[in-house]
Amino acid sequence: xxxxxxxxxxxxxxxxxxxxxxxxxxxxxxxxxxxxxxxxxxxxxxxxxxxxxxxxxxxxxxxxxxxxxxxxxxxxxxxxxxxxxxxxxxxxxxxxxxxxxxxxxxxxxxxxxxxxxxxxx
Amino acid sequence: xxxxxxxxxxxxxxxxxxxxxxxxxxxxxxxxxxxxxxxxxxxxxxxxxxxxxxxxxxxxxxxxxxxxxxxxxxxxxxxxxxxxxxxxxxxxxxxxxxxxxxxxxxxxxxxxxxxxxxxxxxxxxxxxxxxxxxxxxxxxxxxxxxxxxxxxxxxxxxxxxxxxxxxxxxxxxxxxxxxxxxxxxxxxxxxxxxxxxxxxxxxxxxxxxxxxxxxxxxxxxxxxxxxxxxxxxxxxxxxxxxxxxxxxxxxxxxxxxxxxxxxxxxxxxxxxxxxxxxxxxxxxxxxxxxxxxxxxxxxxxxxxxxxxxxxxxxxxxxxxxxxxxxxxxxxxxxxxxxxxxxxxxxxxxxxxxxxxxxxxxxxxxxxxxxxxxxxxxxxxxxxxxxxxxxxxxxxxxxxxxxxxxxxxxxxxxxxxxx
Numbered sequence: 001x002x003x004x005x006x007x008x009x010x011x012x013x014x015x016x017x018x019x020x021x022x023x024x025x026x027x028x029x030x031x032x033x034x035x036x037x038x039x040x041x042x043x044x045x046x047x048x049x050x051x052x053x054x055x056x057x058x059x060x061x062x063x064x065x066x067x068x069x070x071x072x073x074x075x076x077x078x079x080x081x082x083x084x085x086x087x088x089x090x091x092x093x094x095x096x097x098x099x100x101x102x103x104x105x106x107x108x109x110x111x112x113x114x115x116x117x118x119x120x121x
Numbered sequence: 122x123x124x125x126x127x128x129x130x131x132x133x134x135x136x137x138x139x140x141x142x143x144x145x146x147x148x149x150x151x152x153x154x155x156x157x158x159x160x161x162x163x164x165x166x167x168x169x170x171x172x173x174x175x176x177x178x179x180x181x182x183x184x185x186x187x188x189x190x191x192x193x194x195x196x197x198x199x200x201x202x203x204x205x206x207x208x209x210x211x212x213x214x215x216x217x218x219x220x221x222x223x224x225x226x227x228x229x230x231x232x233x234x235x236x237x238x239x240x241x242x243x244x245x246x247x248x249x250x251x252x253x254x255x256x257x258x259x260x261x262x263x264x265x266x267x268x269x270x271x272x273x274x275x276x277x278x279x280x281x282x283x284x285x286x287x288x289x290x291x292x293x294x295x296x297x298x299x300x301x302x303x304x305x306x307x308x309x310x311x312x313x314x315x316x317x318x319x320x321x322x323x324x325x326x327x328x329x330x331x332x333x334x335x336x337x338x339x340x341x342x343x344x345x346x347x348x349x350x351x352x353x354x355x356x357x358x359x360x361x362x363x364x365x366x367x368x369x370x371x372x373x374x375x376x377x378x379x380x381x382x383x384x385x386x387x388x389x390x391x392x393x394x395x396x397x398x399x400x401x402x403x404x405x406x407x408x409x410x411x412x413x414x415x416x417x418x419x420x421x422x423x424x425x426x427x428x429x430x431x432x433x434x435x436x437x438x439x440x441x442x443x444x445x446x447x448x449x450x451x452x453x454x455x456x457x458x459x460x461x462x463x464x465x466x467x468x469x470x471x472x473x474x475x476x477x478x479x480x481x482x483x484x485x486x487x488x489x490x491x492x493x494x495x496x497x498x499x500x501x502x503x504x505x506x507x508x509x510x511x512x513x514x515x516x517x518x519x520x521x522x523x524x525x526x527x528x529x530x531x532x533x534x535x536x537x538x539x
Contacts, residue, residue: 001294088296089246090304114293 002043002115003092005082007101009108010075011050028100036084036095043083051077076108089114127171134180135164139262140347142185144234146192147297153259153287159195163188235260236351237297239344243312244295251286252315253322258283260347261340271322271333309352313361313417316344320365324372338369356411360418363404367424370397382529386433398428419448438468455486463496471504491520495530502537511537 017025029045036042054070070077082099086092092112101108139160146156166187167180177183242255257263263271269279289295300308323337345362352358374388405425408418423444430436445461458481466474478497487493498513514534521527 088294089244090296090298090300093246112293 001086001088001117003084003086003089003095004113004115005084005092005096005099006078006111006113007080007082007099007108008074008076008111009079009101011077011079025100025102028098032082032095032098032100035098036082041085043085045080045082047080048078079108083115124168124172127168127176130176130180131164131167131171131184134167134184135160136262138181138184140235140238140260142188143259143262144238145185146188147238147259148234149189150192150196151297153290155192155195157259159188159191160184162191162195166191233299235347236299239312239348240300240308241290241295241297243308243315244290245308245311246293246295247286247289249315249318251282251289252311253318254279254282255286256315256344257319257337257340260344263336263340267333267336271337309348309355309358312348313357316341316348317361317365317417319344320368324368335372338365338372341365342369354411356408356413357415357417359404359408359411360415360421363401363408363421364417364424366397366401366404367421367428370394370401370428376525380525381532382525384529385427390431393428401425402428414447416448416451419444419451423448436467438464442468455481456490456492459487459490459493459496463500466496466500466503471500474500475504489520491517491526491530494520498533502533507537 029047033042033045036045051070054068056067056069056071058065058067082095084092084095086095089112092114096110096112099110101110143156143160146159147153150156150159163184167184171177171180239256239260242259243252247255254268257268257271258265265280265283266276269276272279299305319337320341323334323339323341342362342365345358345365348358349355349362370393371385371388373392373394374390375383375385377383401421402425405418405421409422423441426437426441426444442461442464445457445464449457449461459478462474462477462481464474465477475497478493478500481487482493482497494513494517498510498517501507501510501513511534514530514537518527518530518534521530
């Protein structure tokens with residue numbers, strides 16, 4: 001079953017990270033992706049641009065209400081995602097422990113959500 | 122055969138065997154709901170059949186076999202429903218007679234099944250309330266109505282909680298298995314926490330249906346025994362069971378006929394349950410000999426010292442204070458430090474205890490905690506400072522919310538002015 005791993009971390013921290021720190025984290029991501037690819041379970045993994053590039057669109061009375069910024073202002077922001085095939089939630093939790101969510105000084109958080117599998121059309 | 126007697130035996134069997142049977146059913150069908158349905162059908166069959174033909178020699182085996190049959194029936198009905206309208210029917214796909222045989226074999230109810238079940242019910246991806254409700258419902262076989270009454274919740278709220286938990290198990294695919302070695306200690310701690318919470322819910326709260334609360338304590342002890350049976354070498358598991366037994370041994374002594382709390386000091390030690398004490402003491406001794414102490418073992422050791430004192434004056438307070446100090450090392454919570462202060466007050470004199478309590482109160486963590494003021498009041502009373510004691514009791518009264526505890530504090534206050 002496929003699970004999506006949503007990485008939430010603090011953008012401010014990421015901005016103040018040193019080049020070495022950033023490189024170390026990137027290397028950790030690469031290690032996870034390599035391992036998942038080797039096992040044939042990696043579907044996708046991608047960082048996102050910062051939330052100041054976000055645009056939110058909400059349909060209201062048939063018209064699109066377009067707002068600058070992310071869906072919600074939160075302490076930690078969605079920074080990237082992984083899409084991995086897992087045996088079960090415990091397997092997914094093991095992957096989540098490996099995916100870096102770190103930013104300077106503090107760990108972020110990984111939210112695991114199973115994808116809803118729809119019957120083939 | 123009277124229907125009443127059949128019902129009584131069926132209910133007792135159902136309660137006793139519920140965890141074992143449903144754990145095997147869930148493994149076989151992979152669904153909490155279908156397993157529960159099969160068990161309920163089997164229970165209904167038992168009532169009908171036993172009323173008519175008498176109670177079988179082995180009611181547990183009868184219900185096990187019947188529930189497995191119901192599970193197969195259910196699967197067959199499901200298949201027929203699905204295939205209705207489809208022209209082609211694959212007869213080879215029908216469950217054959219030997220399916221039933223393999224089910225009966227599985228019905229032996231390996232302890233592994235109950236182990237899987239308890240780890241799934243207490244999975245950290247479920248919130249604590251859901252873990253407790255699910256454990257009581259599946260392993261304990263309590264009805265949603267009984268669980269709701271025990272926790273003073275409306276039945277629909279509790280039912281909804283169970284539905285959500287089962288849905289999450291299925292949709293997020295929480296595995297039905299014993300966790301691997303590397304995560305076992307952490308996962309077992311979660312199971313222990315759920316069991317202890319069930320016990321305390323039954324033991325500490327004095328409001329609500331007392332029969333149901335009694336049932337919670339009994340169920341927690343049953344689950345504690347099960348975990349001990351499954352992990353006979355784990356010291357904390359033994360410590361947890363000992364702790365529950367030693368507390369439970371005082372259940373007849375700690376509340377009077379009117380429901381008012383009786384302090385340890387004033388309890389009639391003659392009505393303490395000797396059998397539970399003996400069992401608890403033996404477990405504590407075994408656990409401490411494993412030289413791998415943990416919070417349950419230390420708390421059990423404290424309870425053991427109280428249990429061993431024939432009169433309050435014989436209580437080994439210095440040793441209790443030392444154990445609270447050990448406990449504070451593992452978990453430096455203000456409440457544990459308060460308990461240590463009480464023990465020091467009892468062993469080295471009220472003044473020493475009061476000094477420690479004042480430092481806790483000053484640091485602020487407990488300044489709004491009624492037990493701090495109640496404990497201070499008690500030491501002040503013992504050192505004959507009646508005015509200050511009354512003041513502290515009034516402060517505690519202003520903060521206490523539990524009716525039983527409030528009545529206790531009021532009584533103390535009256536004694537002081539009397």
